[in-house]
Amino acid sequence: MNQVKRSRSIAFHLIAAVLAVELLSSLLVGILSYGYERHIHFHAFDSILHGRVDSVIGAVQDAGDVDDNVMLDTADLHVPKDDIYEVFNSRGELLGRSPNWTGTSAPPAIPPHRHATFSEIKVNGREYRLLTQQGSRIVDPGDPGGGKLRHVTVIYGAPTERLWRAIHAAVQFYAAGSILLLAVTGPLIAWLLHRGLAPLRQLATLASRVSADSWHFSPPASARTTPELAPLTTAMENVLQRLERSFTQQRTFVSDAAHELKTAVAVVKSSLQLLGLRPRTQAEYQAGLERTLADTQRLEELVAKMLTLARVEDTGAAPGLPATVDLVQSMQQAAAELETVAKLHKIKVTMESPADEPVMVALTQEDCSLLLSNLLLNALQHSPPESTVELRTALQKERNTAEFSVRDHGEGIDPADLPRVFDRFYRSDPSRTRSTGGAGLGLAICKAVAERAGGSIALASQPGQGTTVTVQLPLTPNPDAASQLA
Amino acid sequence: MRVLLVEDEVRLADNLAAALRDGPGFAVDCAADGLSGDNLAGNRCYDLIILDLMLPRLDGLSLLRRLRARGDSTPVLILTAKEGKQAIIQLLNSGADDYLAKPFDLGELIARSKALIRRGKGQSHPVLSALGLEVNTLEQTVRRNGVLVDLSPTEYRILEYLIHHPRRVFSKRDLLEHLYDYNWEHHSNVIEAHVSNLRKKLDAAVPGAEPVIETLRGRGYRMAVGPEHTIEPG
Numbered sequence: 047m048n049q050v051k052r053s054r055s056i057a058f059h060l061i062a063a064v065l066a067v068e069l070l071s072s073l074l075v076g077i078l079s080y081g082y083e084r085h086i087h088f089h090a091f092d093s094i095l096h097g098r099v100d101s102v103i104g105a106v107q108d109a110g111d112v113d114d115n116v117m118l119d120t121a122d123l124h125v126p127k128d129d130i131y132e133v134f135n136s137r138g139e140l141l142g143r144s145p146n147w148t149g150t151s152a153p154p155a156i157p158p159h160r161h162a163t164f165s166e167i168k169v170n171g172r173e174y175r176l177l178t179q180q181g182s183r184i185v186d187p188g189d190p191g192g193g194k195l196r197h198v199t200v201i202y203g204a205p206t207e208r209l210w211r212a213i214h215a216a217v218q219f220y221a222a223g224s225i226l227l228l229a230v231t232g233p234l235i236a237w238l239l240h241r242g243l244a245p246l247r248q249l250a251t252l253a254s255r256v257s258a259d260s261w262h263f264s265p266p267a268s269a270r271t272t273p274e275l276a277p278l279t280t281a282m283e284n285v286l287q288r289l290e291r292s293f294t295q296q297r298t299f300v301s302d303a304a305h306e307l308k309t310a311v312a313v314v315k316s317s318l319q320l321l322g323l324r325p326r327t328q329a330e331y332q333a334g335l336e337r338t339l340a341d342t343q344r345l346e347e348l349v350a351k352m353l354t355l356a357r358v359e360d361t362g363a364a365p366g367l368p369a370t371v372d373l374v375q376s377m378q379q380a381a382a383e384l385e386t387v388a389k390l391h392k393i394k395v396t397m398e399s400p401a402d403e404p405v406m407v408a409l410t411q412e413d414c415s416l417l418l419s420n421l422l423l424n425a426l427q428h429s430p431p432e433s434t435v436e437l438r439t440a441l442q443k444e445r446n447t448a449e450f451s452v453r454d455h456g457e458g459i460d461p462a463d464l465p466r467v468f469d470r471f472y473r474s475d476p477s478r479t480r481s482t483g484g485a486g487l488g489l490a491i492c493k494a495v496a497e498r499a500g501g502s503i504a505l506a507s508q509p510g511q512g513t514t515v516t517v518q519l520p521l522t523p524n525p526d527a528a529s530q531l532a
Numbered sequence: 533m534r535v536l537l538v539e540d541e542v543r544l545a546d547n548l549a550a551a552l553r554d555g556p557g558f559a560v561d562c563a564a565d566g567l568s569g570d571n572l573a574g575n576r577c578y579d580l581i582i583l584d585l586m587l588p589r590l591d592g593l594s595l596l597r598r599l600r601a602r603g604d605s606t607p608v609l610i611l612t613a614k615e616g617k618q619a620i621i622q623l624l625n626s627g628a629d630d631y632l633a634k635p636f637d638l639g640e641l642i643a644r645s646k647a648l649i650r651r652g653k654g655q656s657h658p659v660l661s662a663l664g665l666e667v668n669t670l671e672q673t674v675r676r677n678g679v680l681v682d683l684s685p686t687e688y689r690i691l692e693y694l695i696h697h698p699r700r701v702f703s704k705r706d707l708l709e710h711l712y713d714y715n716w717e718h719h720s721n722v723i724e725a726h727v728s729n730l731r732k733k734l735d736a737a738v739p740g741a742e743p744v745i746e747t748l749r750g751r752g753y754r755m756a757v758g759p760e761h762t763i764e765p766g
Contacts, residue, residue, distance in 0.1 A: 301614070305586050305634075308613035309541050312635035316547035319638035323554055341543055 057239045064235050065228060072224030076217060083216040087209050092164065095177040099162075099202045102131050103181035106141065106198050114185045116196045118142030129204045130169060136197040146170070150201060167203060173210075174203035245272050253282060261290040302471040303352055310345040317341050351487040355470065358413065358494040370522040371414045373405040373439050373448050380418035381437060384426060392431040395422070399439040405448045407519040409499045417495045420488045421452045421515050428456035428513065441521075447501070451516040458509040467505055468493045492517070533649055533693065534559040534577055534710045538569030538595065539584040539611065548582065548641065555642045557672070557685050559713040566590025570598055577709035578606050579649045582641075583628075585612045593626060600627035607648040611636070646670075653696040662698040662755055663744050665734070667691060676737040676744075686711070687730040690723075694745065694755055703752035727753055 101123065109117040118133050118141045125131065130147035134140055143149050147169060162179035178201045187193040245268035256263045263286050265279040321334040381388075381395050388395050399405070409417070425435045436453040459467060466472045471486040489505075492515075496503040501519035535558045539545040542564065549560040561578075563569035566587040573581060573595075581599070585592035596608055610623050610631040623631055629648055632641055646669060650658065660667045666675045672688055674681045683691065689711050694702060704723045711723075731745045746756040 304615075305613040308634040309544060312611075313541060313543045313547065315635045316544060316551065316638050320547050320551050320554070323551055323638070337543075344543075 057236070057243060060239055061232065061235050065232055068224075068228050068231060072221070072228065075224060076221050079220045080213065080217045083213045087213055091175065091204070091206070091209050092177070095164075095175065095202055095204060096162075096179070098125055098129065098131075098204070099177055099179045099181070099200045101125060102133060102200050102202060103183070103198065106133060106181070106183045106196075108183075108185045114194050114196070116141065116183050116185060116198065126204070128172075129202065130174060131203070132201040134199045134201075136199075141198065147203075166206075169203070173206045175206050175209075176201055176203040245269050245275055249275060249279060249282075256286060258293060261286060261293070299470055306348060306471060307345075307352075310341070310348050314338060314341045314345060348487075351491065354416070355487055355491050355494060358416075358491055358498060369408060369410040370406045371409050371411050373407050373414070373450055373519070374399040375404070376411070376414040376418050377437055377439055377450065380415055380422050383415075383419055384422050387423065387426055388435070391426060391429065393426055393429045394434045395437060396434060397437045397439075400441050403441070405439055405441055406522045407448050407499060407501075408522045409495070409519070413495045413498070417492050417517065418450070420492050421517070424488055424515070425452045425454035425456070425513070429454045430456060443521075446521050448519045448521055449516060450519070451514055453512060453514040455512040458511055458513055459505070459507040460509060461507075464505065464507065468503070489515075533557075533579040533689070534561070534713065535645065536561050536563065536569065536572050536578045536581045538563045538566065538581065538587060538592070540564050540587050541584070547638075551638050551642060552645065556646055556669075557689050558645070559711055559716075561713045564588075566592065566595045570595050573599055573604065573606070575709075576604065576606070579652065579710060580645055581606050581608045582645065583608055583610050585610060585614060585623075593623070596623075596626050596628060605652075607652040609641075609644060609648055650696070655696055660692075660695045662695055664738075664741075665691075665695065665744060665755075667695050674734075676734055677741070679737045681733055681737045683730065683733060684726075686726050687733065690726055690730055691734075694753065698755040701748055701752050701754045706752065 102118075102125070105119050105123040106116050107119040109115040116135060120142060125144075127146070130144045132140065132143045132147070132149050140149070150167075162177055165176045165178070167174050167176050178199065181198050181200055183196045183198060184193040185196055245266065248266040249269040252263065252265060263283060265283065269275045269279045317334065317338040321331065321338070326334070377397060377399065381397060385395075407414070422435065422437065429435055433455040435455075436451075438449075438451045438453070440449045440451075442449055463472075468489050469486075470490040472490075489503075493503050496517050496519065499519050501517060503515065503517050505513065505515050507513040533556070535552055537545055537548055537552070537560055539548065539562070545562045545564070549562055552558045552560045558580075561572055563572050567589045569581075569583070569587070570590060572578075583592045583596060587595070590598075592610065592612075596610070599606070599608065607629045608627065610628045611634060612619070612623070612631055613634040614620075615633070620631060629651075630644055632644065646658070650656065650669070658669045660669065664677045668674075669692060674683055674688065674691060690707060693707065693710055707723050707727075727745065727747075731743060734744050735741065742756065744756050746754050748754065
């Protein structure tokens with residue numbers, strides 16, 4: 047939680063990104079508007095300069111002298127008083143100049159093929175834009191031959207302060223507009239984001255209500271329909287369902303275990319109290335003590351089985367070395383261990399295995415014998431006298447698995463009970479198996495052992511025909527290491 | 533008194549049945565699962581049902597609800613390994629009269645069983661009195677006008693059963709049903725013999741006194757409480 051708080055929120059990032067983009071675009075707008083305004087204003091300004099130059103050329107008059115020279119008559123020339131101008135004849139002699147100007151040092155040269163050039167100059171501390179333009183005047187146009195053409199060069203300048211002021215004003219307007227826009231959109235985006243992220247917050251609120259006691263999680267409709275949130279919502283629902291299932295299983299196990307233990311303790315306690323209820327004979331006490339001892343042994347077995355189950359199911363505890371064991375040998379050992387039980391019930395145990403070949407599986411010797419003897423004992427307990435229990439180990443090399451099966455010819459299991467036979471504490475016939483001491487943990491332990499080794503266990507049964515339990519275990523690659531164990 | 537014990541743990545059921553037969557002298561029937569418990573309870577001949585919660589085929593709570601749903605008001609004592617207030621509240625609200633958490637004390641179980649039976653028959657005190665008779669259900673002793681009467685266990689049980697409802701007429705069948713479990717051969721002449729012995733012993737205790745047990749021909753027995761008599765409380 048702390049880490050989440052320390053890093054900046056998504057909303058913060060989004061707002062910052064949007065504002066940065068806005069800032070960048072308003073900068074661009076500023077630069078573009080500056081260029082555009084400059085272009086527009088200068089274009090207009092230059093047109094005005096051309097007009098003024100035309101006015102000045104209009105003021106060039108016939109000097110009336112012998113050489114038909116021209117002169118500048120400023121009497122009718124009306125130009126703004128801040129403007130400056132100079133007029134030269136074709137020989138470069140100054141014809142006239144505005145009174146507020148000392149003039150250029152020499153008549154500017156106009157590059158060939160160009161009618162006019164612009165330049166910038168500073169006069170009296172003010173920026174001027176100068177237009178230097180060629181013009182012509184026909185002297186004595188009424189003379190035969192159409193008069194004489196006289197060329198003049200006009201330099202005309204006007205101050206650009208106002209022009210720049212206008213450009214700056216325009217740019218400032220755009221800049222101010224952009225900043226205002228930024229100021230308005232910042233909070234607006236924040237508000238919109240807040241609204242836009244509402245489904246996420248709703249989802250979080252509802253998700254935070256989920257706890258080990260209350261697994262109910264109904265995501266808001268908005269979270270389900272929002273494309274960005276739908277995968278998250280689905281994932282959360284799935285995770286919660288799985289968690290709830292495993293929590294419920296765990297809770298059921300604890301509750302079942304408590305029930306079993308308390309019942310077993312209740313048996314011992316009641317046996318003792320029954321004995322003390324009234325004075326009894328020596329023989330009665332003797333029998334009572336024996337019964338109580340048997341009850342205590344059953345309690346002890348129950349505890350041992352529960353601890354075994356806890357150990358086998360504790361997948362977190364990694365086995366030290368990758369263990370391997372020969373399934374065939376373990377099968378023979380289990381059969382030998384339970385030989386007396388089999389004889390007691392007059393049951394024949396047959397074994398079948400691949401000849402002269404060890405079948406190595408990834409189990410410790412302890413777990414393997416636990417698995418096999420549990421299955422065999424189970425089969426023996428459910429077999430009628432004079433019947434056969436068949437043990438079989440087989441190799442399935444193409445699937446790289448070993449298969450071990452135990453088949454009995456007992457009463458079989460009710461199909462209704464089949465799905466639950468591997469459940470912890472599950473007994474298909476409680477009163478009967480309880481009297482034989484079963485706690486309903488044997489098959490659960492077998493399942494845990496098989497699954498821990500990466501294998502699986504399955505049970506097939508036909509009522510009246512018998513039951514077959516089949517364990518599939520992956521083969522281990524190196525059979526050499528196991529021969530030492532054996 | 534006849535008790536139905538529904539408990540799937542065979543050894544525990546054995547012990548409880550033995551204790552209830554040995555101690556207060558109840559007749560006890562055992563059922564190892566919920567459905568057979570339900571079947572037995574359907575006979576309506578029990579004065580108390582002791583019910584385990586975790587049962588195969590039909591769990592204790594469902595069995596209890598079935599009982600109450602069909603209007604069976606037999607007192608029910610629950611044996612539970614569950615913990616937590618909620619589970620107990622749910623039990624009591626479903627019609628249980630009392631509960632005991634496993635592992636329980638056998639003496640407590642017997643005491644609670646007796647109390648539930650007593651309450652179920654409208655009596656609150658463990659010493660029941662009528663017609664100068666005083667039946668102490670704790671000591672299992674009987675006095676008439678202060679004189680101790682020595683009774684056999686069966687005679688005591690008959691008297692105890694009758695005195696819980698001093699005005700009611702009990703048929704032989706009633707007595708058979710409530711005093712013997714299913715393991716007994718049902719012969720009504722057994723009852724006749726026991727009642728006859730009981731009457732003789734009670735009348736012999738105080739010479740010249742009125743008989744305390746009436747025989748109503750074809751109907752059964754009752755305590756001989758005439759209209760002029762009142763039952764002294766406790």
